[in-house]
Amino acid sequence: MSEVTLAAAINAGLSEALDADERVVLIGEDIGTTGGVFRVTDGLQQRFGAERVIDAPVAESGIVGAAFGMAVGGLIPVVEIQFMGFTYPAYDQLISHVSRIRNRSRHRFTAPLVVRVPYGAGIGAAEHHSESMEAAFAHVPGLKVVVPSTPYDAKGLLRSAIADPDPVVFLEPIRLYRSVKEELPPEPFTVPLGAAEVARPGTDVTLIAYGAMMKEVRAAAHVLAERGVDAEVIDLRSLVPLDSDAIIGSVIRTGRAVVVHEAHRTAGFGAEITAQIQEKALYSLLAPVERVTGWDIVVPLRRAEKHYVPTVDNIVAAAERTMRS
Amino acid sequence: MSEVTLAAAINAGLSEALDADERVVLIGEDIGTTGGVFRVTDGLQQRFGAERVIDAPVAESGIVGAAFGMAVGGLIPVVEIQFMGFTYPAYDQLISHVSRIRNRSRHRFTAPLVVRVPYGAGIGAAEHHSESMEAAFAHVPGLKVVVPSTPYDAKGLLRSAIADPDPVVFLEPIRLYRSVKEELPPEPFTVPLGAAEVARPGTDVTLIAYGAMMKEVRAAAHVLAERGVDAEVIDLRSLVPLDSDAIIGSVIRTGRAVVVHEAHRTAGFGAEITAQIQEKALYSLLAPVERVTGWDIVVPLRRAEKHYVPTVDNIVAAAERTMRS
Amino acid sequence: MEMLQILAPDGTLTGEAPLSVDEVRRLFRAMVAGRAYDHKATAMQKQGRLATYASFEGQEAAQIGSVAALEERDWVVGTYRDAAAMWFHGYPWVNLILGRTGDERGGHAPDGVNVMPPSITVGAHMIHAVGLGWSERLLGSDAVAMTYFGDGATSEGDFHEAMNFAGVYRTPTVFVCQNNGWAISMPTSRQTASETIAQKAIAYGMPGVRVDGNDLLAMYQVSRDAVARARAGEGPTLIEAVTYRVGPHTTTDDPDRYRDGEEAAEWRSRDPIARVRAYLQADGAWDAEWEADIEQTEHDAVERAVDEAEALEPFGAGEIFDAMYAEPTPQLIEQRDKSIGR
């Protein structure tokens, strides 16, 4: 078997889901003939037809709203929004309708849809193409928020998201689409939502991250190991539901934590993780939990982007700061 | 002089601003002939004319987008969105355009507008009318987020927001519109953005809140005092910029903190405050910082709303928990 | 654009009736039922038993005339002001009242009743009807979706996106705009510079029709035709029902602040129920006793629903957590435990 990219893993997951269940449909801008701006849906319209792999007009609110209606009507729509920066026009549909229909109808109607969203910086893209606004979704009750960082997880989490009876925002790290590869088992498999993974066991400090930052975090753990610091790395995989137990358990053991995300610092999801740690593991903490994050600025364009995205060095330095206490 | 409500204080602030500067215009749904759903703009169209107090079609994105254009063009628009639940259609305009124009034009164009938003539960309103999504705005770089809790602050902060060269989301606690009153000085005054206020000095525990929850928090401090706990109460007034120094300084003195908001817990603004406290005052903490918040559910409707909104008892209990360590 | 009318304000036919007299009697009765509910709800709100209430008085023909064109398997996707249409399509009064008391259980339509909970946000729900009809088609059914909205809602971007999607994909959707003259304090003439709402259909390559919304027969006819087209796969239709909101926007609104009382009085005299009464009476198919009788029966049904709704215990501190997901997240379980204990 050969290795596949994260993009190819998602393609395979979509293809399997379309095969397995007639109710699954895909909808998004340019997902058909071109296979999407990142070619993640490549070949699917050719294989499953334009009725099930639907090219949509440029109207994100309409896409999500229509998919919502389809989901209530019995389909399982998997939406693609081209970039996270274009989800905002659909924010109202997501908050006011998608996330609420189960509650407002007390289980009579549900919206089992998935909204796939490429996110994150690091490829020197144009304005609005480098967003990491996961906190704005994680704060919305009724949504689930999932963020894979490996091809295996991407495929496995996607199948779980599609099978989930509730709406899932599925964030795909643009930077990892083609830069991580691994072999996948030939048979279908799933990865449960809400379960973090210990990507590297360790005893000195817990590094907590997800999605786009996992590559840097893994590399930082490597550097730290060389410097004699044994870091435990946790890949959250889901922000909602959050595997708080995995986080707290680890920090109670290590006594130190670094939370990493690319999103803006203020009111980013790292604040939530940090707050939970101090709530539940304060007396184990040997040092303040460090947050390594993007800044509270619009993600800079290509020529200065590197000053925004957290680096391996930043993470290593933060971990070392926690070791000093 | 007689006492005025928070709603009347805002009305007076708007009226003064319209008087003081011809560039100030108001725009929103039903703000003219009816004076708005909460009568906050009562009488202003009659006084300043329909060209400056503009009744808009039901189109929140259009209202904010048009106000953005007006602001770039040299006006100072003060937008009213009827309820926070109707800001979501305008989220894209706020994030992608209003908050960014200064950065994307490197100061050449700016958007000195104010978006007034009634928010919060507690009056048994219909679906979508009880939202507290301030975190979704505070997380957006380039916006300022201001939340008064008294008539004096409401008027003073509003004047500062209108005078501010950058866009301000101005959140008005629905529940306090008519339930708090005070005398205001006859002459114009301002309250600076970014400065918290110590609403009550104390030594044992710091209660940190803003806007809609301030009434409960003040009352909780009163109850605590009766029980021998001397609580310091901080009214943040601005979430962005945040007066971190006031928070940290107080917690370093008291060693204990309770953060209170009505918004959902997960990734709410309380997480940010908590994270900052543990970052900068960990070694002073005698107990975990407590968060007293709304739950991660859609705000329940009238018959069960009371189970959602944090109560005086909840706050007292949390403060007492911190005292036990 | 011309406005279709079949029943003149005085109850005389100006065209061919699309319904038998018996059928008209049935729909007359439904309008009477709607009004009984409307009056009851307004009264209850004044007594503090309901949260705000949005009366649809004067819009009974627009709602009943259109919804009557549907089959049971079709969908109704409406607003806070569309109780008559929802009820006619199977949504029980008790649900409608529950919703207005502020109880989420109002949103739980009985199984098999294809009526969405009323949309409180303006404009966002029409695209749901597009999606619903679309799903029916992909699942092999010929069911259609009818969506109700106001003149104000046509200003929202989501109206445009819904119309555009319906046009492009030819979804089985019937758009019923009740142009009742006002969106809270905004008259339709300030909501859009378009002379009619119906002509907006041109922008989406779909037919638009303008109809007297206070004329039960005309409403029925255009709706029947639109439903037939949708069901046959011929695509969506926009119907502009020209009507009037004779009451306040909601019980917290005071229309005297923004409009002339005479306008409302004038429209009260064009009452859609009176018009059908006159028609039936001229046909010998109406008498006062019958109307008193159905009015009492329908009123009693509403009263029973009110009793049922009010007898229901409000949610306890734990139950509010029960319907966010199929299975609560660990966070919600923790919060529920705290809530019960707090």
Added chain:
Amino acid sequence: MEMLQILAPDGTLTGEAPLSVDEVRRLFRAMVAGRAYDHKATAMQKQGRLATYASFEGQEAAQIGSVAALEERDWVVGTYRDAAAMWFHGYPWVNLILGRTGDERGGHAPDGVNVMPPSITVGAHMIHAVGLGWSERLLGSDAVAMTYFGDGATSEGDFHEAMNFAGVYRTPTVFVCQNNGWAISMPTSRQTASETIAQKAIAYGMPGVRVDGNDLLAMYQVSRDAVARARAGEGPTLIEAVTYRVGPHTTTDDPDRYRDGEEAAEWRSRDPIARVRAYLQADGAWDAEWEADIEQTEHDAVERAVDEAEALEPFGAGEIFDAMYAEPTPQLIEQRDKSIGR
């Protein structure tokens, strides 16, 4: 709807020219300049010196013909594909190139140049033009705002809200839709079921005109009229410029995946620059030497702008914080300090 044409594809006049030959020569030169920039930018992207680039080849007449109708005090609010229009209205090449290299300083138009940075989000910017024109009017000026957008952008809800606001408030706005046949891989025929974009104006009570977007003279004429109406307080106009994107959507796009090469070839033969050349030539107002000369001059100007852009040092770690607010917040100052140190 009819499509206005003044200059036939072979360069012969089919109506009266709205411009003198000298003026046409000036606009011809501007089109040549636009193409010089376009070719240079495409080439630079292939060399990795620019981020993605969106070519406007074939749309020069649509842009120059419309923007030429403006006065300096007017506003241009366009997209990533409207560089020619922006430049003609005073936005320097160096700014355009800077933006494409990925440098925020590209968005800083010189003082007095009323051109907004190009909108990258589709559809959201037209309402800004509505607000800009509105502010001009309230501030006592007669300046108008012209906004450029594509066929795809007409599907966004914000297009609708912009058109509706402009109609209701009669703002001095000129909406120029360059219907270039495609929105990435979506043909206009699948973007909307409306037969034309121009007819969408009917939904907003404003005039809509359809014009050959590859005809400089027709573009100029309809734009001049629309600008005059707007300036006179007579309200907005929607112009549909029928044209074609002969190149890829952006440099990362491969049009062979979704369209027939013949269609593009066919449109290449309707080149707007060639058409004006033929017209001028027939008039004796063109010779090859002159064109070679202006081409060289314009090309050199672009080259100098490229040099200037590339000579600019990228932002350092601290400078990225400098333009979020007039004064940085304490949080930003703290972060900047960390960033410089980190």
